[in-house]
Amino acid sequence: DGFDLLVINGLVVTASDTANYDIAIKDGKIALLAPPGVLGKESAKRVIDAEGGYVMPGGVDTHVHLEEPALFGGKGRSSDTFETGTRSSVCGGTTTIVAFAPQAKTIPSLLAVLEDTHARAKDNCYTDYSFHMLVGHPGEQALSEFPRLRELGISSLKIYMTYEALQLRDDQILDILLASRREGITTMIHAENGDVLNWMTRKLEERGLYAPKYHATSRPQIVETEATNRAIALAELMDAPILVVHVSSPSAAAHLRTAQTRGLPVYAETCPQYLFLTRADLDRPDFEGAKCVCSPPPRESAADHDAIWLGLANGTFTVLSSDHCPFMYEDREQGKKSILSDAFPEGRFSGIPNGCPGIETRLALTLSANRLPLQKFVEVTSTNAARLYGLYPTKGTILPGVSDADLTIWYPPGRLGSFKLTNSMLHHNVDYTPFEGVELNQWPRWTILRGQVVWDRDGGGLVGKKGYGQFVRRGKSTLPGPRKSGDWDVSVF
Numbered sequence: 001d002g003f004d005l006l007v008i009n010g011l012v013v014t015a016s017d018t019a020n021y022d023i024a025i026k027d028g029k030i031a032l033l034a035p036p037g038v039l040g041k042e043s044a045k046r047v048i049d050a051e052g053g054y055v056m057p058g059g060v061d062t063h064v065h066l067e068e069p070a071l072f073g074g075k076g077r078s079s080d081t082f083e084t085g086t087r088s089s090v091c092g093g094t095t096t097i098v099a100f101a102p103q104a105k106t107i108p109s110l111l112a113v114l115e116d117t118h119a120r121a122k123d124n125c126y127t128d129y130s131f132h133m134l135v136g137h138p139g140e141q142a143l144s145e146f147p148r149l150r151e152l153g154i155s156s157l158k159i160y161m162t163y164e165a166l167q168l169r170d171d172q173i174l175d176i177l178l179a180s181r182r183e184g185i186t187t188m189i190h191a192e193n194g195d196v197l198n199w200m201t202r203k204l205e206e207r208g209l210y211a212p213k214y215h216a217t218s219r220p221q222i223v224e225t226e227a228t229n230r231a232i233a234l235a236e237l238m239d240a241p242i243l244v245v246h247v248s249s250p251s252a253a254a255h256l257r258t259a260q261t262r263g264l265p266v267y268a269e270t271c272p273q274y275l276f277l278t279r280a281d282l283d284r285p286d287f288e289g290a291k292c293v294c295s296p297p298p299r300e301s302a303a304d305h306d307a308i309w310l311g312l313a314n315g316t317f318t319v320l321s322s323d324h325c326p327f328m329y330e331d332r333e334q335g336k337k338s339i340l341s342d343a344f345p346e347g348r349f350s351g352i353p354n355g356c357p358g359i360e361t362r363l364a365l366t367l368s369a370n371r372l373p374l375q376k377f378v379e380v381t382s383t384n385a386a387r388l389y390g391l392y393p394t395k396g397t398i399l400p401g402v403s404d405a406d407l408t409i410w411y412p413p414g415r416l417g418s419f420k421l422t423n424s425m426l427h428h429n430v431d432y433t434p435f436e437g438v439e440l441n442q443w444p445r446w447t448i449l450r451g452q453v454v455w456d457r458d459g460g461g462l463v464g465k466k467g468y469g470q471f472v473r474r475g476k477s478t479l480p481g482p483r484k485s486g487d488w489d490v491s492v493f
């Protein structure tokens with residue numbers, strides 16, 4: 001008897017279709033889509049008139065660091081909590097996030113880490129959420145817990161080929177890939193050669209080169225490309241699906257594409273940092289370059305950006321995530337990016353925590369750039385993320401009777417004119433955005449999570465409630481997995 005909400009007059013864009021539909025929502029689900037005007041306004045308790053704006057599945061951001069300890073160089077702890085990070089998320093049109101449950105090298109049990117992370121997130125989130133296990137210590141206990149992780153709705157993990165606190169050896173990576181393949185878990189890999197970049201860092205410091213721009217010098221493209229190739233080789237050996245996270249290098253992207261052409265289940269992710277920042281941003285005056293220190297680093301030129309945009313358009317990149325990794329620039333308590341001292345008047349790049357905030361700006365930056373077909377935009381920012389991490393089709397699309405009513409509704413094209421992004425617009429707990437001053441022409445007008453309006457830019461802004469966001473149990477990836485099934489018996493190992 002009646003719908004809860006109608007969204008009318010929108011141009012509905014999914015990864016597969018673009019058409020004018022009105023959308024009816026009931027009990028938090030997409031109930032049906034109908035041609036414009038068929039559903040009477042009186043059939044619902046509330047009507048939102050999208051006025052010709054785009055109506056898309058809510059954004060799904062599957063690379064988010066919240067409340068993590070100092071693991072990424074420097075001393076910073078992520079400044080966003082589950083509360084502030086997911087608040088920022090809905091204000092930027094993202095309705096589901098997958099954050100990390102970080103296992104330090106000193107902790108044997110992944111299940112203990114998962115439980116801790118649940119406790120931090122519970123009743124605090126504005127978005128729906130899940131976790132990837134961040135595996136720092138793949139010992140016997142951790143590996144034996146994989147089946148239980150799957151029962152608990154966790155179907156992905158991340159490992160590192162760099163960072164003192166996290167770097168795994170190749171044999172440890174094989175352990176992970178083997179156990180992951182058995183359980184239908186997707187392995188995300190941070191592909192940079194930690195030994196090489198540490199060596200480069202020592203050499204630079206011996207020569208007194210400490211400024212933020214040398215962060216990029218210490219880890220040139222080949223550092224990323226070598227590790228990417230090695231990750232592909234190990235995954236091929238184990239016939240296990242991987243996703244190489246935050247790819248910034250065109251040459252790494254080319255190797256990923258070759259692996260995909262060979263039919264390997266090798267997926268790739270990139271992030272707005274690698275579409276909008278360059279090495280020159282690391283050399284901003286007055287140590288402001290520290291704000292753009294992330295790993296891999298922003299690359300050299302517009303040509304590098306073009307190659308990454310092309311990789312998004314041609315399918316090399318499965319997902320465009322934020323890698324939201326928030327650190328205060330100036331903050332004495334939480335650790336900070338500004339580490340100027342008398343001993344190091346130019347700062348010291350090796351002490352700057354790695355990572356940039358971007359959970360709220362990911363969608364608006366990318367849509368405003370207008371360099372992807374709309375359906376491709378939805379695919380890489382929502383649909384594919386849901387498919388790869390076992391959230392589809394509850395999340396990532398608008399399938400009547402099946403999908404959650406998670407929608408991001410944009411302004412009609414041209415309505416907002418052009419405006420500059422400033423940190424004062426944002427809702428994260430970070431004192432800067434690396435994208436300060438970038439020209440935008442879009443921002444989400446409304447964000448809807450399971451039928452509830454949580455962001456209403458012209459009617460109160462943030463209107464969602466902390467704690468409305470729910471943990472989502474995930475299944476297996478619905479993108480192609482191991483090439484050989486059954487017969488290729490991993491038990492020989």
Ligand code: URP
Nearest residue numbers: 072190294295325354355
């Ligand atoms: O610099 C980065 N990417 N920081 C976040 C941590 C990670 O490696 O994803």
Ligand code: ZN
Nearest residue numbers: 107108137139
């Ligand atoms: Zn141990």
Ligand code: ZN
Nearest residue numbers: 190245246295
């Ligand atoms: Zn990483």
Ligand code: ZN
Nearest residue numbers: 063065323325
């Ligand atoms: Zn990250």
